[in-house]
Amino acid sequence: MQEQNSKAVRLESFGGPEVLGVQEIPAPQAGPGQVRVRVSAAGLNPMDWFMTADADTAARFGLSLPTGFGTDYAGVVDQVGDEVSGFVPGDRVFGGALSRAVAEFVVVDAAGGTAANEAYHTPDGVDDRTAATLTIAGRTAAAALAVVNLGPDDTVLIGGAGGGVGVFAVQLARIAGARVVGTGSATSADFLRDLGAEPVTYGDGLADRVRALVPGGVTAALDLHGTETVHTARELGVPDDRICTIAGQVDGVPAANGASATPSDLDEIARLVAASQLRVPIEASFPIKEIREAVELQASRRVKGKIVVDL
Structure with a gap:
């Protein structure tokens, strides 16, 4: 043959x-x-x-x-x-x-x-x-969200909210009932709003911009890009066990990756997509x-x- x-x-x-x-x-x-x-x-x-x-x-x-x-x-x-x-x-x-x-x-x-x-x-x-x-982005987002265990009383700051993992994390956090503040460039604001996040521009002064947007404070944070969101979350009083990174590493802050997720996480994400609850x-x-x-x-x-x- x-x-x-x-x-x-x-x-x-x-x-x-x-x-x-x-x-x-x-x-x-x-x-x-x-x-x-x-x-x-x-x-x-x-x-x-x-x-x-x-x-x-x-x-x-x-x-x-x-x-x-x-x-x-x-x-x-x-x-x-x-x-x-x-x-x-x-x-x-x-x-x-x-x-x-x-x-x-x-x-x-x-x-x-x-x-x-x-x-x-x-x-x-x-x-x-x-x-x-x-597979990779969905697993990673699910694993990171499992670390911070969001609920309806939470406001979560998501750094890199418009990226490949971010689009999943924002929507899954909203499905969990949390309020989402997402960092991005000025040009990504409308994109982030469409996902369900309240946009805030990353860079110098981020903590002050988040305080202005959320006077009551944030309760959790995901850093999907580097470490800026970690340091901002700490400045805002978020405890380390309610912060998670996927790309950068900061002593005392838990990290997650796709290997941390379970097969049921991916099945659930696919189900949500099929049901038009996640895009x-x-x-x-x-x-x-x-x-x-x-x-x-x-x-x-x-x-x-x-x-x-x-x-």
Whole structure:
């Protein structure tokens, strides 16, 4: 039988967008306990280019050259290995395939459960582009919100509210009943309002602007970008155990990432999307041949919502 080839984004060296290229490689095959997915869309995340930027960082994620790119995917099961239950060819699925999602085919464990290697059934009413944005950002937002445990009596300050994780965190916080104040640039104010956040411009004087907006004070904070929101929250009197970071680290402040979330978190996010209770803004989509341009936009950190690569 002639070997089937497929397109995939590959890196022969670590670095920035300039090292990304599309190659023809042998199509992966599903082994025992695995399913192969014909990918239709792959969502990008900052972690994609961060963990392939240099050899030391890549090694922390278990990556070696040559390697693929991207983690979030959505598509259709087209091959099922032995000892698999719950999936059949033709099932629409989404999930995570660590640093190999921007490819025509990915193989994942049917009984996964980690963002690096998993498949979930895509609910009716959720298109593949949207499904391809859920795994990393949705897991991370859910994990961060679990740390601060919001309720209707809370006012939460969310730093980086318009980014890929932020769009989920803002809406999930509102669903939990909290009032949300979201930081962003002056040009993102209307975007943040549409999500359900009260916008405030980041930068010098942030604490004073938050006090003016919320005289009663904030009770919790999520820093989804660096550490500015952490220090502002402390200045506003928020205790460390009600602050959470995902990108920066501050002594005494808990951190969260997608690995902290549970499979039920992702199921619930997909259900909310299907029920039109949570929406995922997609700023741009690119064909696979324009992967460098897609990653350059992602790395600019000026994206409102998500970026998707179409396959």
